[in-house]
Structure formats: structure tokens, C-alpha cells
Amino acid sequence: MSRDSAERLVLFDYWRSSAAYRVRIALNLKGLDYEQRAVNLVHGDGEHLSAQYRAINPQQLVPTLLHRGRALTQSLAICTYLDQLFPTPLLVPSDPVAGARVRALALLIACDIHPINNLRVQRYLKAELGAGETAVSDWMQHWMTVGFSALEAMLAGSEETGRFCQGDQPGLADCCLVPQVYNAERFDCDLSGFPMIRAIAAHCREQPAFAAAAPECQPDAVPA
Ligand SMILES: N[C@@H](CCC(=O)N[C@@H](CS)C(=O)NCC(=O)O)C(=O)O
Incomplete structure (x- = not known):
């Protein structure tokens, strides 16, 4: 090579x-x-x-x-x-406290929301457990809502939240948040109760790196 x-x-x-x-x-x-x-x-x-x-x-x-x-x-x-x-x-701030917060937000999405909504889980629910489209859709919406409720509270309750998840610079948490919002929209998850998540996602989507x-x-x- x-x-x-x-x-x-x-x-x-x-x-x-x-x-x-x-x-x-x-x-x-x-x-x-x-x-x-x-x-x-x-x-x-x-x-x-x-x-x-x-x-x-x-x-x-x-x-x-x-x-x-x-x-x-x-x-x-x-x-x-x-x-x-x-x-x-830097996507994860070098400051230990800020870095831990960004990782926690990112991991909430990547470890606690995404894996139970993955394609292979949906396929298993349908093929092995006999779940229909409506049941799978309920499953998706339920777990995204549970995860987003905690995420919204963490974002809304912190002075560290800015136009992005951590202050006014995009980072790892935003890299996870925008795709998860995309998934939520795809599966018709009601996002009306998550104004902070929606505002940050909208701001991110205006940035060329996110748009591309x-x-x-x-x-x-x-x-x-
Ligand atoms: N934890 C892994 C998750 C990767 C993952 O689950 N990717 C999905 C697409 S978002 C996939 O390949 N799914 C295939 C399947 O579920 O069969 C990561 O963050 O890279």
C-alpha cells in the first residue's frame, strides 16, 4: 500500500x-x-x-x-x-468536566437509545417475536422518547448548554444528536416535548459540516 x-x-x-x-x-x-x-x-x-x-x-x-x-x-x-x-x-473538550459532560450526552444516545432501535433489533422483533409494523413503530417511539426525555432534561438544566450541546462549538454530542433526531423524525416520534433538542438540531443543520x-x-x- x-x-x-x-x-x-x-x-x-x-x-x-x-x-x-x-x-x-x-x-x-x-x-x-x-x-x-x-x-x-x-x-x-x-x-x-x-x-x-x-x-x-x-x-x-x-x-x-x-x-x-x-x-x-x-x-x-x-x-x-x-x-x-x-x-x-476538538470534538471532546480537553477540560475534564466539559469532556465528561459531552461524552455522557453522546453515550446516552449511542449506548442507551440507538442500540435498541437498530435495524437488527427491528428485524428480530418482526421475524422472531412476531411483532407487526405498529408494534415495532411503538417500540421505536417509546425508547426514543425515554432517551430524549432524559437528554432534554440534561440539556435544558445546564448552563453549559449553548447553541450546541456544549457551549457554542459543535462537538461529539452534536454528532450523535442530529442523527438521532433524524431517526426520530423518520419514525414519526413526537418531538414537541423536546424544544431544546429541536433547537440544537436545527442550529446544527444550518452548519455546512452537518448539512453535507x-x-x-x-x-x-x-x-x-
Ligand atoms: N455502536 C455501533 C453501532 C453501529 C450500528 O449499529 N450500525 C447500524 C446502522 S446505524 C448497522 O450497521 N445496523 C445493521 C443491522 O442492525 O443489521 C457504532 O456506534 O458504530
């Missing part, structure tokens, strides 16, 4: 993947060029379940980031990797 190709950032991506969306935002915030390789999660059983992709990411989830001959997995680990290699702008990462702007996007 040539030095140039090893330095290239290659993102295994899917336009509607909220975890990949986080990484796209992070890459854009840092002004990094990257190559996108689409992994279609819904074509047939899903390209992520192929043996070829399993060799790249044993968890068979997107995203995966290739860099310097390594395959990096887990969106938050990838964002942290990017923060260490390309620290401007939006699902509908990705090369593999399927028009509505």
Missing part, C-alpha cells in the same frame, strides 16, 4: 445509518476528505452480512473507517481516533 493510499480515509457507510452519519459529521467538522464505500443494509439480507464485509468488521455493522492499513470500528471510537490525530476542532453529512446528500441515498 502506498503512503498516499494508506493516509486516505475510507468510510464504509450507509446513507441512513445514524452511526455512520455521526462519523460523516465528525470528518466534515475537521475538514477531512474521505472516500465513501456504500454498504447497503437493506439490499437482500444486507451487504453488511456478507463474508466480505465480516472480514473488515466482525460486528457486521456500519461504520468502519479504513486508515493507515487498519479497520476502525464503533462510531464513537472512530470520532475519538479522529480527535487524537486531527485535533482541530445529511442522509439525503449521500451518494448512495435513495430518493423518497
Whole structure:
């Protein structure tokens, strides 16, 4: 592998993947060029379940980031990797208290909301537990509402919240929040009780780094 190709950032991506969306935002915030390789999660059983992709990411989830001959997995680990290699702008503040708050907000979404609403969970509910469309939709809305209720309280109750989740600079929490709001809208979750989440998401979406990462702007996007 040539030095140039090893330095290239290659993102295994899917336009509607909220975890990949986080990484796209992070890459854009840092002004990094990257190559996108689409992994279609819904074509047939899903390209992520192929043996070829399993060799790249044993968890068979997107995203995966290739860099310097390594395959990096887990969106938050990838964002942290990017923060260490390309620290401007930092996504997690170096101040311990501010950094812990940003991580807590990001993890609330990435660990406590997203995994129970993932595609494979929806598929399991339908195929193994016999849940219909309405039951799955109720499940999605319920867990997003539970998570967003706590997130709204954490954001609304803190002086550290600014136009973004932490002050007036976008960071890791915003990289997670905007894709989760996208998911909530996709699944018709009622967001009227979450004014702070909606205001921050709206402000983020006005920023070019967030706008360029939006699902509908990705090369593999399927028009509505
Ligand atoms: N914790 C992982 C989650 C990755 C993940 O679940 N990705 C989803 C798309 S958002 C996926 O690949 N789902 C495939 C499936 O559920 O079958 C991360 O943050 O990267």
C-alpha cells in the first residue's frame, strides 16, 4: 500500500445509518476528505452480512473507517481516533468536566437509545417475536422518547448548554444528536416535548459540516 493510499480515509457507510452519519459529521467538522464505500443494509439480507464485509468488521455493522492499513470500528471510537490525530476542532473538550459532560450526552444516545432501535433489533422483533409494523413503530417511539426525555432534561438544566450541546462549538454530542433526531423524525416520534433538542438540531443543520453529512446528500441515498 502506498503512503498516499494508506493516509486516505475510507468510510464504509450507509446513507441512513445514524452511526455512520455521526462519523460523516465528525470528518466534515475537521475538514477531512474521505472516500465513501456504500454498504447497503437493506439490499437482500444486507451487504453488511456478507463474508466480505465480516472480514473488515466482525460486528457486521456500519461504520468502519479504513486508515493507515487498519479497520476502525464503533462510531464513537472512530470520532475519538479522529480527535487524537486531527485535533482541530476538538470534538471532546480537553477540560475534564466539559469532556465528561459531552461524552455522557453522546453515550446516552449511542449506548442507551440507538442500540435498541437498530435495524437488527427491528428485524428480530418482526421475524422472531412476531411483532407487526405498529408494534415495532411503538417500540421505536417509546425508547426514543425515554432517551430524549432524559437528554432534554440534561440539556435544558445546564448552563453549559449553548447553541450546541456544549457551549457554542459543535462537538461529539452534536454528532450523535442530529442523527438521532433524524431517526426520530423518520419514525414519526413526537418531538414537541423536546424544544431544546429541536433547537440544537436545527442550529446544527444550518452548519455546512452537518448539512453535507445529511442522509439525503449521500451518494448512495435513495430518493423518497
Ligand atoms: N455502536 C455501533 C453501532 C453501529 C450500528 O449499529 N450500525 C447500524 C446502522 S446505524 C448497522 O450497521 N445496523 C445493521 C443491522 O442492525 O443489521 C457504532 O456506534 O458504530
